[in-house]
Amino acid sequence: MPHPIVPQKTYVMVFLGLIGLTILTTGVAFIDLGPLNTVAALAIAFSKMLLVILFFMGVRSSSGLVRVVLIAGFFWLALLIAFTMSDYRTRSWTPTPDSWSTSAPPTHP
Amino acid sequence: MTDAEARAQHAGHAHQFEDMEQQQEADFLGIWLFLVTEIMFFGGLFAAYAIYRWLYFAAFDGGSHILDIKLGAVNTMVLLGSSLTMALSVRSAQVGNRRALVGFLIATMILGGVFLGIKAYEYDQKFVEHVVPSLDWAPEGATLARLAPGGLDHAQIYFFFYFAMTGLHAIHMVIGMGLLLWLVLRARKDEFTAHYFAPVEVVGLYWHFVDIVWIFLFPLLYLIGGRY
Numbered sequence: 001m002p003h004p005i006v007p008q009k010t011y012v013m014v015f016l017g018l019i020g021l022t023i024l025t026t027g028v029a030f031i032d033l034g035p036l037n038t039v040a041a042l043a044i045a046f047s048k049m050l051l052v053i054l055f056f057m058g059v060r061s062s063s064g065l066v067r068v069v070l071i072a073g074f075f076w077l078a079l080l081i082a083f084t085m086s087d088y089r090t091r092s093w094t095p096t097p098d099s100w101s102t103s104a105p106p107t108h109p
Numbered sequence: 110m111t112d113a114e115a116r117a118q119h120a121g122h123a124h125q126f127e128d129m130e131q132q133q134e135a136d137f138l139g140i141w142l143f144l145v146t147e148i149m150f151f152g153g154l155f156a157a158y159a160i161y162r163w164l165y166f167a168a169f170d171g172g173s174h175i176l177d178i179k180l181g182a183v184n185t186m187v188l189l190g191s192s193l194t195m196a197l198s199v200r201s202a203q204v205g206n207r208r209a210l211v212g213f214l215i216a217t218m219i220l221g222g223v224f225l226g227i228k229a230y231e232y233d234q235k236f237v238e239h240v241v242p243s244l245d246w247a248p249e250g251a252t253l254a255r256l257a258p259g260g261l262d263h264a265q266i267y268f269f270f271y272f273a274m275t276g277l278h279a280i281h282m283v284i285g286m287g288l289l290l291w292l293v294l295r296a297r298k299d300e301f302t303a304h305y306f307a308p309v310e311v312v313g314l315y316w317h318f319v320d321i322v323w324i325f326l327f328p329l330l331y332l333i334g335g336r337y
Contacts, residue, residue, distance in 0.1 A: 003310075005203050015193040019186055022327075026182045029332040037335060041328035048324045056196045057317045063134060066141050073145030077152040084156050088163070 003058045014055040021048050121305030129304060136307045137314075144318050151322055154274050158329060161266055168259025170334030172267030175240055175252060177231065181331035184227045185323065191220035192320045199313045202296075205303030211296050214309075217316070218289045221282055228279055235268070242268045274326055281319045288312045 025044040033040060054060045059067065126132035162169050194216040201209035239247040240256075242265045248256050256264040292312055295301065301309060 003203070006200065008197065008200065011193055011196045011200070015189060018189045018192075022182060022185050022189065025328055025332065026178065029178070029328075030336045032335060032337045038333070041332050045325050045328050049321050052192060052317050052321055052324070056192050056320075057314055062137065065134070066137050069138065069141045069145055073148045076145075077148055077155075080149070080152055081156045081159055085159055085163070088160050 003061050006055070006058075010055065014051050018048055018051055021051075120300075120302055121307065133307060136311055140311045140314050144314065147318060151274075151277070154270070154277065155325070155329075158270050158274070161270065162329075162333070165259060165263035165266060168256070168263030169267045171256045171259040172240075172264050172271065173331060173334040174255050174336075175235075175238060176271070176331050177234070178331050178336065180227055180231055181327055184224050185327045187220050187224045187227070188320050188323050191217045191224065192317055194220060195313045195316045198292075199306070199310050202301050202306035202309045203303060207296060207299060207301070210301065210306075210309070211293055214289055214293045214296065218286055218293070221286050221289070225279060225282055225286075228275065232272075235272075240264075240268050242266075242272065271330055274330065278319065278322050278326060281322070285312070285316050285319055288315065 021044050025041055028037065028040050028044070031037075053070070059070065122129055123132060126135065194213045198210055198213035198217060201207075201213055235241050236245050238252045239245050239249065240252060246265055246268075248261070248264075253261075289312065292309055295308065
């Protein structure tokens with residue numbers, strides 16, 4: 001499906017929005033928000049990504065098939081990060097059985 | 110419809126497609142599938158980054174403080190500017206304005222070149238400060254004082270990530286510049302019309318994707334650790 005012709009002004013406005021968000025995220029790095037600093041930085045990066053995808057990449061007017069492919073890609077990325085982190089972050093929850101330790105070979109009864 | 114108009118409408122139409130609309134849909138699906146593989150390609154690095162950022166929190170804070178936040182922010186804006194000119198290139202092709210198309214493509218290349226130039230300067234600074242893992246790892250003075258609290262070995266891992274992620278990104282930029290040059294040469298030969306400009310759109314999508322990668326690299330590498 002051919003993309004409709006978007007007015008130049010729209011692209012310039014999106015660009016100005018992206019510049020504004022870049023200044024915002026840089027500024028926020030100088031303010032102490034505790035753990036919220038990371039949240040803010042990622043939320044702003046995510047908003048910038050959405051602006052680029054929807055306007056510059058024209059997904060706003062793209063076919064459903066393209067959207068499904070795009071969403072599937074991000075879904076798989078989310079799986080990759082979520083499963084990897086859930087492994088690493090929960091390893092310390094249970095003690096490692098002594099029998100797994102290489103330094104102490106299992107004793108036979 | 111005159112003969113010339115009919116030819117213009119069929120320029121670039123490959124015979125295996127029913128019509129231009131079907132061909133365009135296939136072009137879009139193809140590049141988006143490629144970009145999804147790129148999401149997973151960079152995604153592996155981002156997932157590894159997430160693990161080590163969590164494991165060696167202080168070391169990553171220290172490493173981030175070595176980077177120049179101003180250069181990072183300026184480079185982000187340069188790259189966003191190149192995305193704007195890229196979007197305007199596609200628009201110029203859409204309306205069949207060849208002169209504007211060539212102009213915006215060249216502007217995109219120039220901004221891409223500025224980005225790579227600043228990046229090269231930053232890489233050089235890493236050698237000056239001796240914070241290049243393996244090759245030139247001997248931080249001293251103020252640099253050492255910033256990196257020491259998180260552990261030097263762990264700080265070295267931060268710089269491995271810095272070079273791997275920005276390096277892979279820079280390689281994508283260089284490939285993008287080559288593609289832009291190819292587009293400029295084709296556009297100058299008048300190969301694109303308002304009916305056929307799929308290569309411009311496809312390269313544009315790739316360029317915007319590379320921009321998005323940087324949108325995430327900037328906060329994750331430059332802005333962590335707080336500057337307050």
